[in-house]
Amino acid sequence: MKTNRIILxxxxxxxxxxxxxxxxxxxxxxxxxxxxxxxxxxxxVGVLNKTKPMxxxxxxxxxxxxxxxDTLQETxxxxxxxxxxxxxxxxDKIVVSxxxxxxxxxxxxxxxxxxxxxxxxxxxxxx
Amino acid sequence: xxxxxxxxxxxxxxxxxxxxxITFGASLLALISFIFASKDGDQKITWFKTGRxxxxxxxxxxxxxxxxxxxxxxxxxxxxxxxxRHSSLDLPKEYMISCFWEGQEGSFLLWLFxxxxxxxFILFKVNKWTSPVMVFIALSQVVLSSMLLGVDLDWFHFxxxxxxxxxxxxxxxxDPNLPVYTMxxxxxxxxxxxxxxxxxxxxxxxxxxxxxxxxxxFLGFASTIVPFAFAMAALWKRNYKEWIVPxxxxxxxxxxxxxxxxxxxxxxAYESLSFGGFWxxxxxxxxxxxxxxxxxxxxxxxxxAKSTGHSLKExxxxxxxTFLLILYSTFLTRSGILQxxxxxxxxxDGLSNQLFVFMMLFVIINIxxxxxxxxxxxxxxxxxxxxxxxxxxxxxxxxxxLSAMQIIFTTSLPVWNKIVKMTGLENVFNANVAxxxxxxxxxxxxxxAVLIGLLTAITQFFKYKNSDIKKVGRSLLAYFLISIIxxxxxVFLFKTYNPEYVTMLFTSVFAVVGNIGYITQVLKGKFxxxxxxxxxxxxxxxxxxxxxxxxxxxVLTSNNFTMPGEKMDANLAENMLLSKDKAVQIGEYIxxxxxxxxIGVNHYLAVEYEKVxxxxxxxxxxxxxxxxxxxxxxxxxxxxxxTRHYITxxxxxxxxxxxxxxxxxxxEDWANADTIDISAGKQITLANNNELTLxxxxxxxxxxxxxxLHFILKNxxxxxxxxxxxxxxxxxxxxxxAIDKDKLTKFDLIDIKPSKEKGKKDLDIKLVxxxxxxxxxxxxxxxxxxxxxxxxxxxxxxMVIGFFIAFFKRRRDARRVGLxx
Numbered sequence: 001m002k003t004n005r006i007i008l009x010x011x012x013x014x015x016x017x018x019x020x021x022x023x024x025x026x027x028x029x030x031x032x033x034x035x036x037x038x039x040x041x042x043x044x045v046g047v048l049n050k051t052k053p054m055x056x057x058x059x060x061x062x063x064x065x066x067x068x069x070d071t072l073q074e075t076x077x078x079x080x081x082x083x084x085x086x087x088x089x090x091x092d093k094i095v096v097s098x099x100x101x102x103x104x105x106x107x108x109x110x111x112x113x114x115x116x117x118x119x120x121x122x123x124x125x126x127x
Numbered sequence: 128x129x130x131x132x133x134x135x136x137x138x139x140x141x142x143x144x145x146x147x148x149i150t151f152g153a154s155l156l157a158l159i160s161f162i163f164a165s166k167d168g169d170q171k172i173t174w175f176k177t178g179r180x181x182x183x184x185x186x187x188x189x190x191x192x193x194x195x196x197x198x199x200x201x202x203x204x205x206x207x208x209x210x211x212r213h214s215s216l217d218l219p220k221e222y223m224i225s226c227f228w229e230g231q232e233g234s235f236l237l238w239l240f241x242x243x244x245x246x247x248f249i250l251f252k253v254n255k256w257t258s259p260v261m262v263f264i265a266l267s268q269v270v271l272s273s274m275l276l277g278v279d280l281d282w283f284h285f286x287x288x289x290x291x292x293x294x295x296x297x298x299x300x301x302d303p304n305l306p307v308y309t310m311x312x313x314x315x316x317x318x319x320x321x322x323x324x325x326x327x328x329x330x331x332x333x334x335x336x337x338x339x340x341x342x343x344x345f346l347g348f349a350s351t352i353v354p355f356a357f358a359m360a361a362l363w364k365r366n367y368k369e370w371i372v373p374x375x376x377x378x379x380x381x382x383x384x385x386x387x388x389x390x391x392x393x394x395x396a397y398e399s400l401s402f403g404g405f406w407x408x409x410x411x412x413x414x415x416x417x418x419x420x421x422x423x424x425x426x427x428x429x430x431x432a433k434s435t436g437h438s439l440k441e442x443x444x445x446x447x448x449t450f451l452l453i454l455y456s457t458f459l460t461r462s463g464i465l466q467x468x469x470x471x472x473x474x475x476d477g478l479s480n481q482l483f484v485f486m487m488l489f490v491i492i493n494i495x496x497x498x499x500x501x502x503x504x505x506x507x508x509x510x511x512x513x514x515x516x517x518x519x520x521x522x523x524x525x526x527x528x529l530s531a532m533q534i535i536f537t538t539s540l541p542v543w544n545k546i547v548k549m550t551g552l553e554n555v556f557n558a559n560v561a562x563x564x565x566x567x568x569x570x571x572x573x574x575x576a577v578l579i580g581l582l583t584a585i586t587q588f589f590k591y592k593n594s595d596i597k598k599v600g601r602s603l604l605a606y607f608l609i610s611i612i613x614x615x616x617x618v619f620l621f622k623t624y625n626p627e628y629v630t631m632l633f634t635s636v637f638a639v640v641g642n643i644g645y646i647t648q649v650l651k652g653k654f655x656x657x658x659x660x661x662x663x664x665x666x667x668x669x670x671x672x673x674x675x676x677x678x679x680x681x682v683l684t685s686n687n688f689t690m691p692g693e694k695m696d697a698n699l700a701e702n703m704l705l706s707k708d709k710a711v712q713i714g715e716y717i718x719x720x721x722x723x724x725x726i727g728v729n730h731y732l733a734v735e736y737e738k739v740x741x742x743x744x745x746x747x748x749x750x751x752x753x754x755x756x757x758x759x760x761x762x763x764x765x766x767x768x769x770t771r772h773y774i775t776x777x778x779x780x781x782x783x784x785x786x787x788x789x790x791x792x793x794x795e796d797w798a799n800a801d802t803i804d805i806s807a808g809k810q811i812t813l814a815n816n817n818e819l820t821l822x823x824x825x826x827x828x829x830x831x832x833x834x835x836l837h838f839i840l841k842n843x844x845x846x847x848x849x850x851x852x853x854x855x856x857x858x859x860x861x862x863x864x865a866i867d868k869d870k871l872t873k874f875d876l877i878d879i880k881p882s883k884e885k886g887k888k889d890l891d892i893k894l895v896x897x898x899x900x901x902x903x904x905x906x907x908x909x910x911x912x913x914x915x916x917x918x919x920x921x922x923x924x925x926m927v928i929g930f931f932i933a934f935f936k937r938r939r940d941a942r943r944v945g946l947x948x
Binding site: 004005007008021043059061062082 | 510511512513518522525529532533536557559560561562563564571700701702703704764783784786905907
């Protein structure tokens with residue numbers, strides 16, 4: 001076999017390896033329950049639980065805490081080390097990414113899905 | 128019925144509709160004519176002339192659409208939904224053009240416009256490739272202009288017209304309280320009186336980058352059609368080799384413009400988005416980067432095919448897949464499928480089915496032609512030599528493809544989830560895969576960048592076919608050693624010690640040094656043929672800039688301050704509160720928030736930075752940044768960063784929150800009110816730990832109805848005397864108050880009465896103390912230092928210059944054989 005063939009083969013094998021590695025590295029959309037079991041970095045889709053307290057003091061801008069109810073209706077506290085996102089109160093769906101740390105979910109990213117990003121919207125009015 | 132409504136400007140919209148119809152019809156005619164003109168026969172010339180006329184009419188009609196839409200936006204004709212949705216009366220003139228790319232219709236129009244311009248260029252110089260190439264361009268024009276048709280059949284939505292009237296539009300998304308909503312019931316004929324203003328342009332688009340970035344990027348998107356059309360024409364006409372010569376300058380042009388567009392997007396993100404950086408691996412960014420990677424890979428494979436005859440099949444695949452990836456990217460970002468993963472993906476406007484059909488149309492034509500011709504495409508029996516330029520160029524192209532594959536697969540995960548759910552294979556595959564962190568991209572792309580840097584450095588020193596490895600090694604050795612020395616210097620300069628980063632730094636430096644060497648040693652400084660090397664130098668600099676600014680990025684507002692009893696990762700505490708006029712240490716700067724100048728919805732929050740030389744105590748650096756926060760009624764906070772640029776670093780600041788956002792909160796000037804009882808001679812510790820002593824109560828009049836209260840307020844700075852006058856009239860205490868010198872504490876007298884304690888003639892005083900509310904005017908700030916980000920921008924400019932040098936050279940080559948434009 002010629003050297004260039006070997007190099008090509010090695011290259012392809014690496015490519016395959018990277019792709020397999022990738023599929024193990026991806027996060028998943030899960031519930032709090034699964035997140036607690038796996039302990040991995042995950043995404044959780046949920047809604048803000050408005051009956052529970054939301055904690056934010058601008059004097060402590062690196063701490064924001066709220067309660068999120070996931071799609072299986074389980075509610076957990078979420079702690080986020082950044083100021084409260086400005087349009088947080090109007091979001092209808094919240095995607096948090098991070099991991100469970102004991103009783104609470106430590107989020108490093110919050111993605112808000114507002115009823116509509118820009119257009120005036122019916123849903124917002126009916127709230 | 129049309130006359131029923133008053134004050135509408137229907138003429139311009141009707142002209143627009145007419146122009147859309149002509150655009151579509153003429154491109155269809157051009158398509159048919161060019162198909163016949165591509166076939167041999169007597170009518171060939173007549174068909175070509177018809178096609179050219181049709182295309183020119185098409186071009187005029189496209190310009191007419193653009194003009195009509197612009198006039199509608201400029202004159203604020205809000206009866207048109209496009210103007211209503213995307214503009215407003217207060218929109219500055221310079222941003223009116225940006226309305227074009229907020230809506231889907233406008234973006235397609237822009238794309239259509241650029242492809243039309245490119246088509247006109249191709250028609251200027253006619254050769255045997257013109258007709259078959261124009262077939263594919265005309266086909267694409269038919270497809271794109273149909274996206275603007277706005278014809279609704281029961282079973283299919285044909286496009287969405289930018290000239291649709293608000294009252295014709297599906298109004299369910301409009302505010303139900305707005306009277307327009309009842310328009311279908313024809314309740315009001317003079318509804319335009321009720322529309323006071325349009326919905327306005329997304330504030331993120333009201334930025335100078337957003338005026339130039341989208342047209343550049345769309346020209347880049349549009350220009351990929353030309354190499355694609357050449358490749359398809361070659362497959363169709365079974366002329367498999369010759370197309371490369373005329374297609375090469377177009378490929379270089381496309382790579383230059385698309386690359387510029389992608390980096391401009393990065394600059395826009397850096398200058399005006401608040402995610403803190405120029406690249407976040409967001410699906411929308413990825414979608415424009417991936418076709419560039421495959422295009423550049425395709426460019427290299429085309430050069431191999433041209434020079435050696437190897438890898439022709441790969442050239443076909445890569446060049447055609449680039450265009451298909453552009454379509455796929457458009458589908459991804461415009462179909463609403465990415466909504467859970469991207470901040471700025473578009474929502475589905477009902478065009479995703481049509482987009483999908485068109486994407487598949489091109490995919491199928493492409494596959495059919497490739498399969499038909501696969502065995503006919505000449506491939507050399509001889510194998511590539513190990514020590515040949517083509518072999519290493521081919522490896523380099525594969526590495527680029529690998530990079531593109533990783534990015535597009537990861538970006539497509541939502542599509543994967545959807546397919547798994549649609550096919551019901553949820554038990555076999557995971558249908559809940561979420562996008563990974565940025566870190567995963569970086570970790571995979573880093574070794575790829577290392578390889579690319581290395582190959583960029585060495586490949587040009589090999590000759591096509593075969594070369595003497597010893598000779599190559601000898602000429603590379605010097606550059607290798609120089610690069611090692613420079614890298615060692617850079618490690619200390621940039622303070623990058625991580626071995627992975629140092630490796631990437633080395634290969635990037637090697638790429639720059641190797642190509643400078645190639646220009647001086649091999650090309651003897653001949654500018655006209657140095658395009659590739661100049662481009663590679665720029666690319667190497669870009670890699671260095673990306674590496675150093677990303678890995679050396681430091682959050683200046685990060686502090687190690689932890690609340691007692693609170694567990695907090697110091698690295699994650701990246702935001703800092705700045706109360707008005709209170710100096711805070713940020714990095715080596717002393718930063719003070721100086722206040723909010725409010726222009727409309729825009730708050731420009733002035734942050735003063737001072738750097739003090741500790742030895743001389745002199746201010747050595749002073750500047751004011753104005754990060755902008757828009758308290759947008761529709762989007763909440765839209766923060767635009769402000770950046771202080773130096774040659775070697777940038778100080779980037781943006782607001783993560785500010786007091787103007789929350790009108791209910793902290794409205795009071797004085798907070799933490801507390802009631803205290805005090806009598807003469809008594810000392811009380813206030814809530815802010817200051818000490819208050821009532822020294823004496825001095826009657827001012829005989830009757831004892833006027834008093835003067837003398838207090839001593841003691842704080843860290845010292846003591847101060849506070850005098851408060853008080854008057855009792857008709858047995859009622861008149862309100863009186865006093866404020867301390869620093870205006871931080873306020874005392875309100877609320878009661879004064881004789882002491883209850885027996886035998887004392889003293890007076891008991893009841894006071895309310897309250898303190899200046901520091902949180903009344905505050906910002907929460909994030910400041911980041913980006914070192915050497917200018918290397919990325921400078922590298923981009925050099926790379927684009929390189930592409931253009933090569934473009935002119937390849938255009939001369941094509942013209943020499945009579946195939947150039």
